[in-house]
Every structure is written in structure tokens, then in C-alpha cells.
Amino acid sequence: MKLIFVGPPGGGKGTQARLLQARRAIPQIATGDILREAIAQDTALGRDARRSMEAGELVPDAVMIAIVEERLRRSDGHEGFVLDGFPRTVPQAEALEETLNRMQRRIDRVVDFQIREEILIRRLSGRRVCQVGGHIYHLAYQPPREAGLCDIDHSPLYQRDDDRPEAIRRRMEVYQVETLPVLDFYQARSVYAALDAEGEVEEVYDRLLAVVNRR
Ligand code: AP5
Numbered sequence: 001m002k003l004i005f006v007g008p009p010g011g012g013k014g015t016q017a018r019l020l021q022a023r024r025a026i027p028q029i030a031t032g033d034i035l036r037e038a039i040a041q042d043t044a045l046g047r048d049a050r051r052s053m054e055a056g057e058l059v060p061d062a063v064m065i066a067i068v069e070e071r072l073r074r075s076d077g078h079e080g081f082v083l084d085g086f087p088r089t090v091p092q093a094e095a096l097e098e099t100l101n102r103m104q105r106r107i108d109r110v111v112d113f114q115i116r117e118e119i120l121i122r123r124l125s126g127r128r129v130c131q132v133g134g135h136i137y138h139l140a141y142q143p144p145r146e147a148g149l150c151d152i153d154h155s156p157l158y159q160r161d162d163d164r165p166e167a168i169r170r171r172m173e174v175y176q177v178e179t180l181p182v183l184d185f186y187q188a189r190s191v192y193a194a195l196d197a198e199g200e201v202e203e204v205y206d207r208l209l210a211v212v213n214r215r
Contacts, residue, residue, distance in 0.1 A: 004087070028081070110183075
């Protein structure tokens with residue numbers, strides 16, 4: 001399965017991609033996670049990306065395209081992958097199509113996570129993330145067993161810098177302007193599928209499986 005998840009900030013893309021990775025062994029390629037790791041390691045990429053990310057702006061297309069091309073060439077993406085957070089501009093979608101054509105691969109499904117804005121804001125303001133493995137929690141909806149600590153690797157949980165209200169607002173605007181046209185791009189290629197991303201995590205997961213398994 002070669003899948004792309006497109007959806008607004010807080011839509012649940014990361015949560016669902018991690019479930020597919022754990023339960024179906026489909027590797028998650030999450031561009032936001034790759035950038036956050038680069039920031040944590042203080043690499044040149046991380047230093048360049050930090051300001052854009054904190055402000056809720058996109059990192060330049062050329063940088064993102066190079067990162068994803070490199071990841072797709074690695075063997076773990078050979079059988080399948082979930083691209084989570086890429087492409088999020090039309091130039092990124094065009095570049096991905098060219099890369100996959102060269103590799104003689106094609107996308108099976110582009111899943112459009114649909115969810116109302118008031119729910120997104122509640123999800124983003126309560127999100128907490130584990131420092132070591134990026135495991136995702138929510139203070140009310142998916143709390144860790146022990147407050148402030150990851151269930152899996154016991155590292156402290158933190159709030160993302162871009163989950164502050166001003167950055168959330170900007171990310172929503174950027175999504176409307178830059179990323180919604182990506183859905184039109186895939187609708188024209190018949191791989192598009194809408195997903196109702198509201199409701200409990202397991203309910204959304206069941207709907208997701210139905211969408212990706214549909215012939
Ligand atoms: P990125 O990390 O990709 O952020 P995003 O797309 O804004 O998405 P989020 O991670 O905020 O949300 P999500 O949909 O994964 O939701 P989650 O599952 O965590 O990108 C961050 C930044 O990096 C960008 O702003 C940009 O600067 C840069 N960047 C990345 N890719 C780029 C690209 N291709 N080009 C340019 N720049 C790029 O869930 C959210 C919360 O809700 C969690 O707390 C979770 O526990 C909870 N939750 C999830 N599902 C449910 C549910 N069903 N019910 C209740 N709670 C739920």
C-alpha cells in the first residue's frame with residue numbers, strides 16, 4: 001500500500017499513520033517528524049526549518065522534496081508507505097509524481113482527513129508529544145497512564161511550539177491556501193478518497209481501513 005494522508009493540522013494523520021505502522025507494518029514517513037528530529041539534533045536542516053515551523057509557515061518546497069526523495073529510496077519504503085504531511089503544495093505533488101514515475105511506482109490512495117475546525121482546535125491545544133519517539137497523546141482524549149510521561153518509553157511529554165494559538169491560526173490559513181489545491185490535483189487522478197476523521201481514534205481507524213481497502 002502506498003498512501004498519502006492529507007488533512008488540516010490536528011486532523012489525526014499522525015495518530016492514524018502510527019496505528020497503520022504498528023498494526024499493518026506500513027512505514028510512516030512524516031515530514032513534520034523528520035523536521036522536528038533535525039531541530040532536536042541541531043542539524044543545518046533543523047536550524048533552517050525551525051523559524052518557519054514555529055511560525056506555522058511551510059518549509060521551502062525544494063528542501064521538502066529532497067528529504068522525501070531520499071526517504072523513498074530507502075528500502076523500508078519499497079513495499080509500501082504512508083506519506084504523512086507531504087505533499088502539501090501542488091509543486092510538491094508534481095515533484096512526487098515525477099519521482100514515483102522514475103521509480104515505476106504509483107500511489108494507491110490519497111486520503112483526505114475531513115474534520116470541523118472547532119474540533120481541530122481542541123485536539124491541538126491538548127496535544128502532548130513524547131520527546132524520544134514522538135508518540136502522540138492528548139490531555140483529555142488520549143492521556144498517558146502517568147501524567148507527563150510517555151507510556152512506551154517513559155520520556156517526558158512536551159507541547160509543540162506550533163501548537164500555540166497564533167501558530168495554529170496561521171497553519172490553518174496555510175492549509176486552506178497551499179494544501180487544499182493538492183486535493184484537486186489527486187481528484188483529477190482518481191486516487192482521492194474522503195475520510196470522516198471525527199469521532200474516536202478506533203472508529204476513525206476502522207473507516208480508514210475501509211477507505212484504503214476499497215477497490
Ligand atoms: P506536521 O507535523 O506535519 O503538522 P500538521 O500537518 O500540521 O499536522 P499535525 O501533526 O499538527 O496533526 P495530525 O493530523 O498529525 O494530528 P495528530 O494525530 O497529532 O508539520 C509541522 C510543520 O512542519 C508544518 O507546519 C511545516 O512548517 C513543516 N512541514 C511539514 N511537512 C511539510 C511539507 N511537506 N512542506 C513544507 N513544510 C512542512 O492528532 C492531534 C491531536 O489530536 C493529538 O493530541 C491526538 O492525540 C488527538 N487525536 C487524534 N485523533 C483523535 C481522535 N480521533 N479523537 C480524539 N483525539 C484525537
